[in-house]
Amino acid sequence: MTPEVVYSRHARQRMVLRGISRREVEAAIRSGAKSRQEGRVVASYRYFEVAYVVRGERVFVITVKPRW
Numbered sequence: 343m344t345p346e347v348v349y350s351r352h353a354r355q356r357m358v359l360r361g362i363s364r365r366e367v368e369a370a371i372r373s374g375a376k377s378r379q380e381g382r383v384v385a386s387y388r389y390f391e392v393a394y395v396v397r398g399e400r401v402f403v404i405t406v407k408p409r410w
């Protein structure tokens with residue numbers, strides 16, 4: 343079963359600003375290199391990173407930022 347992905351308003355705004363699709367974000371969550379950062383998971387994928395937390399069956403995306 344695939345967890346439900348919920349996006350914060352901030353994450354949605356950053357995705358639009360940076361031209362990153364939901365499909366790309368979900369691929370990052372599934373396949374990106376992961377690290378922990380202050381209680382969050384950060385998935386590095388291609389040219390961006392996704393910060394999120396997992397709560398039960400849901401993944402809450404906090405932000406999407408470029409990798410530099």
